[in-house]
Amino acid sequence: MSMWEYANPKRFMGWTRPVLPWTFALAGACLVVGLIWGFFFTPDDFRQGSTVKIIYLHVPAALMAINAWIMMLVASLIWVVRRHHVSALAARAAAPIGVVFTLIALFTGGIWGQPMWGTYWAWDPRLTSFLILFLFYLGYIALWEAIEDPDTAADLTAVLCMVGSVFAILSRYAVLFWNQGLHQGASLSLDKEENVADVFWLPLLVCIAGFVLLFIALVLMRTRTEIRARRIRALEARARRA
Amino acid sequence: MPDLGSYAIEVLSAYAVSIALLAGIVWLSWRRYAKVRAALEQAEKNG
Numbered sequence: 001m002s003m004w005e006y007a008n009p010k011r012f013m014g015w016t017r018p019v020l021p022w023t024f025a026l027a028g029a030c031l032v033v034g035l036i037w038g039f040f041f042t043p044d045d046f047r048q049g050s051t052v053k054i055i056y057l058h059v060p061a062a063l064m065a066i067n068a069w070i071m072m073l074v075a076s077l078i079w080v081v082r083r084h085h086v087s088a089l090a091a092r093a094a095a096p097i098g099v100v101f102t103l104i105a106l107f108t109g110g111i112w113g114q115p116m117w118g119t120y121w122a123w124d125p126r127l128t129s130f131l132i133l134f135l136f137y138l139g140y141i142a143l144w145e146a147i148e149d150p151d152t153a154a155d156l157t158a159v160l161c162m163v164g165s166v167f168a169i170l171s172r173y174a175v176l177f178w179n180q181g182l183h184q185g186a187s188l189s190l191d192k193e194e195n196v197a198d199v200f201w202l203p204l205l206v207c208i209a210g211f212v213l214l215f216i217a218l219v220l221m222r223t224r225t226e227i228r229a230r231r232i233r234a235l236e237a238r239a240r241r242a
Numbered sequence: 243m244p245d246l247g248s249y250a251i252e253v254l255s256a257y258a259v260s261i262a263l264l265a266g267i268v269w270l271s272w273r274r275y276a277k278v279r280a281a282l283e284q285a286e287k288n289g
Contacts (some may be wrong), residue, residue, distance in 0.1 A: 031264075039257065040244055050246040053253050057260045100267040108256045115249055214264070218271055225275045228282045235285045 007078075007086045009227050016220045023217035030210030037203040045200075054112045055196070056204055060211035061104035062130070062171075068098035068215060069133065069161070069168040072140075076158035086223065088154035089230065091161065093222030095141050097215055102134040125174035126183040129167050136164035150230065 005011055038056035045052035075091035078084055109127065110120040121127065140160055147153035196204065246253050 035257075044247070050244070050249045050253050053246075054256045057256055061260065096270075097267060100263050104260045104263055107259055111252050111256050115252055214268075218267065221275050222271050225271070225278045228278045232278070232282050232285050239288075 004082070004084065007084045009086055009230075012086050013224060013227060016224055020217060020220050020224075023213055023220065027210055027213035027217050030206050030213055034203050034206030034208075034210050038200075038207060042199055042203060048116060051112055051115055052200065054108050055200060056207045058105060058108040058112060059204060060208045061101045061108065063208060064211045064215050065098055065101040065105050065130070065133065066168050066172050067212075068094050068101060069137070069164060071219070072098070072161050073165045073168075076154075076161040079154050080158050085154075085230070086227065088150075088158070089226035090219060090223045091157070092144050092154075093226050094215075094219050095137055095144070097218045097222070099134070099137045099141070101211070101215075102130065102137060106130060106134060124183050126171055129170035129174050133164065133167045133171050136160070136167060140164065150233075 035056055039053055042053070044050045072091040072094050075087040075094070078087040079091065109130075113122070114120045140157055143157050143160055144153050147156060
């Protein structure tokens with residue numbers, strides 16, 4: 001069977017129904033374990049004090065804010081190339097989740113930045129590109145809501161998604177090619193010298209797994225909702241014609 | 243409760259706001275999920 005058959009709405013509804021509760025349960029378990037571990041059972045950092053505990057929210061949220069947009073880009077490209085409705089609906093379903101992750105990253109970043117940098121906000125390359133990504137999320141959702149024909153909305157939001165991807169990529173890599181910013185480099189690295197210490201790293205990994213699983217669970221649930229909403233519109237249109 | 247020192251407000255507000263936002267998106271998604279599922283069942287019954 002081709003992988004594209006999983007994107008058939010009926011088949012998608014079939015395979016996601018048993019997967020959904022398990023994904024939510026795993027996400028909840030990882031988040032509870034990771035956040036309790038990080039908050040209660042990790043030491044303060046010698047420089048940052050107890051503010052280091054914000055890492056368990058800030059890093060996974062920032063990571064997923066960018067990855068959610070990348071997922072929307074891939075789904076939009078699939079829609080543009082192959083016209084699979086489920087992929088367009090999945091991109092639409094992911095956007096509000098991306099907004100929440102971006103808000104968490106911006107809020108926790110600001111509240112962490114104040115005691116460490118002396119300011120809640122700076123027009124730093126990474127921070128600014130993140131703010132622009134947040135505005136792109138809002139624009140993307142508004143565009144879906146503003147256009148009545150779903151296929152036209154999917155086409156136009158796909159274009160917006162491609163443009164916004166520049167800022168999604170910039171928010172991840174801005175620190176590498178602009179050195180004037182306040183924001184430090186990546187917290188996660190394969191290089192042992194650059195990576196956060198193991199005592200913070202392990203609970204952080206569990207929290208990241210929790211955020212990834214929560215994103216997957218919410219996208220599946222919201223895509224199922226969008227498929228059902230589309231079916232309702234089709235039934236209503238049929239009833240009007242009859 | 244760990245001793246958060248002089249950064250207690252920053253750390254606790256980061257956790258409170260983040261958990262509230264995550265709970266909010268889960269609750270909103272679930273509410274719409276249940277509402278649309280019920281609406282579809284009704285529409286299929288009618289039509």
